[in-house]
Amino acid sequence: MNPLSVREYIGADRLEGPILIIEGAGDARYRELAEVIGPDGSIRLGQVLEVSRKRAVVQLFAESHGLNPPDLRIRFRGHPLLAPVGREMLGRTFDGMGRPMDDLPAPIPEDRVDVNGAALNPAARNYPRNHIETGISAIDGMNTLVRGQKLPIFSGNGLPHNDIAAQIARQARVGGEEDFAIIFAAMGVSHDTAEGFRRSLEESGAIHQAALFLNLADDPAVERIITPRAALSLAEFLAFQHEMHILVILTDMTNYGEALREISNRRGEVPTRKGFPGYLYSDLAQIYERCGRVQGCDGSITIMPILTMPNDDITHPIPDLTGYITEGQIVLSRDLNRKGIYPPINVLPSLSRLMKDGIGEGETRDDHQDLSNQLYAAYSEVQNAREMAQIIGEEDLPERDRHYLRFGEAFENRFLTQERSEAREMSETLDLGWKVLSLLPKKELTRVSEADIEAHYPEDREGTGE
Amino acid sequence: MSDQIGTLDRVSEFIVRVHLEGPLTLSEEVGIGKDRLTAEVISLGKETATVQVYEDTTGLRPGDPVFGSGHPLSAVLGPGLLGNVFDGIQRPLDALKERAGRFIRRGVHVSPLNTRRRWEFEPQAEQGDSVSAGDLLGSVQETPLIQHRILVPPGLSGELAELAEEGAYTIEDRIAVIKDAQGKEHPVTMQQRWHIRRPRPILKRLSPGVPLITGQRVIDTFFPVAKGGAAAIPGGFGTGKTVIQHALAQWSDADIIIYIGCGERGNEMTEVLEEFPELNDPWSGHPLMERTLLIANTSDMPVSARESSIYTGVTMAEYYRDQGYDVALMADSTSRWAQALREISGRLGEMPVEEGYPAYLAARLSAFYERAGRIKTLGNREGSITLIGAVSPPGGDFSEPVTRHTQRFTRSWWALDRDLAHKRHFPAIDWISSYSLHIDPISEWWKSEVAEDWNDLRRQAMAVLHEESGLQQLVQLVGPDALSEDQQWTLAGARLLREGFLQQNALHPVDAYAVPEKQVKLLRCFVRIHRLGSDLLKEGISLDRIRNALDISGLIRLRNEISNGELEKLDQRADEAVRQLKDLQGKFESKEEGSEEAETKETSETEPSSSKKEGS
């Protein structure tokens, strides 16, 4: 698009929520940036959703209350919405549209890029293969995070997902690399949540290597469509131009999805499950897929989206479609939280799809994969044993089930549980895994090899867990 | 041909309306705007046409020019397809990377096949022959593994007026001339275009009879798919659809593998691209990439090209089938394709019938799966296409439209179960609700090629598993102690089968792939042990003694410890276990008190009922 081709129209014709219709604007371009100027000179941004010879349909990224269409001037900018990007943006706070909101002079951008990004060519990607040590056993041991992975936290209202994300952000940079940065994008979260995150970054000194994009609960919902995209545009630039390792935290994707639903409903589109538009999957993918590693470049983008599942329902379209796109998920459990376990990560439905290539000899330890499989298999037996204990009472439980009950307690209280400030080393996590496994008789351990049992199972303490 | 045939009237994401000023046909490939974005005519009126654009339409506006091409949206077929990865409209991603860098850019035109490369053509017909569609003209060695047969294209017959001599030719060079009955001469090159939405013609359909051997025990032994059959893998996220598809692409004994990443993750394509050149096909010893081609429309690429990627892939499959090859095509995931249909339909303002899907969803799915089959080609060769489609039901709900319709059109059903996946029982194929309708013809093959007792073994094993699932429900109610020893032994037998046979770690260096003999030997081992144990119980030997005589965890580990090359060890270990059990027989011991055998009728030896749908 030619940047010189700015055109201006006086007066719009209809306004339906965030959708503005301008008759006669047949020279608008699909997805062109529109500046909508109020009688007071205030500027709202929007983009062209649809255009015919007769009219253009513009979606506003701002509240439209109190606007009167005939009073508006619409300026088409000749290019799509661009996000300024540059290294100077680190250490700064922006609003949901990417405008600085910390009263400092606007950072000088090194470039301006289409906020929507573009699909990465799979032939230009590098498959992610290096693990990130988060210091959290449930993640490192059983759902290992890999540099360049998109791994969401599926949570529920009132669960400590923010603490976990903050802990990962703090601890994952162990090693103090210069070229590590955190980009935090908030969509519709409370002031407290955003503030808590900022404080945590400040305390750990990471704030200078962080950029915050904040669309808070009382900010316009339509802006939320842009917030993650502005954040990821910066992430891409830093990772692929400056070869930095970027961790992007997106919270809360449920609010994002609901904003998308609202706009879709306004447009009268055919809804699918729970009123969400059919393109929710592709739309989310255009966000989540902006992550990974590319050939000929050392940088990486790791994305950790956080979403609260409405009614803790993992089949709700937002967690469901997210799970179909991301490379696994960390699922929090209300039951564990009730038991006072932190982090309350339910490992069974959790998964890291990239773990298999990021662990093992050379990366972590050669017994890692089997150990993790064994812990999974054993912990799933615990659920059976507990159900059984409910029916017939613990005393009458067969020997085998009693072993599993004991293992379950130890797994939750010793392996899962840790302090919010505790960063466990990988080897410590793995050793702890073997320790809790040793509460089970050797013959139960069919997922690990004889050799691993030989090497790691505390021989003299079979069945003790010591 | 690329004359301007009109201008844009209206742009709404990837659907545009064109004001016509020149001739256009339905399904014609058109170029939109100055950049000539690839697009296809999907409906045609007198003055306007509706067109689906396969690239990002950012920046288009009314008045932009539209160009015709004179041909329908087609795949370009010829040597050089294998080893490549294409996007949904057949742009080679490597060439795109060279031209446009890391990101997929719109309006970048690269030829689908390398037009400069010279192929050693070996003629295999004689000038003057009377030839018709499908007849062999010659061949080139496309990869060290695959000989690419150059055939008379569909629709052409006559006298072979000219045939190139042995030598190196590009795909654009003329290698033959065919003079038809009217005396008209038709030049033939090594490439051809084929409309992706039209199945290629065949002589006749044959009934499938030979299994596609996948090396995955639960599939080959319990729910096999025939070469030429269609299989579906429905499952929620994380249940193992992609791992199974990758395993099949790696291990199955097809000649050609076509893998379509349809609306899925970029990294999963990258993984194949990085690993397949390094891995060898177990059947030929050649690098896997020599028999593989990939189509990638990742979830962040334009959704309209997702719809076309399926057709592009299956057209290529037909092209190799026509050369007499067994082709296996994996589509991951067909649900994303169906959703693309839904999105297009929505943008066209069509009336949705169910969950937003258009009324023709079932018809499209059925037409796709119909392109599977074992056939006699026009040139009288035998070839097949096996279609294996992953299905991603929203919320894991199998009653949704795409899953339901897919079930109607496929004959092997590999239902993935979330609970199994959470327990890390992989492949998480639920043995109770999965089925194959190919058992009868396929069991003949196993009987003659591998083992006489194949079907007996699998039926007995399946009976134990079915019985276990009934008993599990009982245990949930009353606890394990209420079961008879015989029933408890069934649980033990089922555990052996589940953990020692059904489970198969796709990443395991030894067990990722099991040859048919290993499958049968393992199964026979477990079935024998289970049968013998039941006999011993009947003779009054206690369950505890039987259990103690067996190294259950050792038996479960057999699959990981004994490789395909040392199967005699498997027999030894099986014999050993059987001997240990038999040793119990002499040393009879008085029955333990509390045994309830007498009360519960033993069930494990009853004539096994086979799983509900098989064999019909």
Ligand SMILES: Nc1ncnc2c1ncn2[C@@H]1O[C@H](COP(=O)(O)OP(=O)(O)O)[C@@H](O)[C@H]1O
């Ligand atoms: N056969 C298998 N062997 C080992 N692990 C498996 C197997 N199948 C699935 N998995 C595990 O499950 C994860 C999810 O599998 P995947 O095929 O990506 O699921 P889906 O495509 O259904 O979302 C994998 O990353 C892997 O960890």
Ligand SMILES: [Mg+2]
């Ligand atoms: Mg998948």
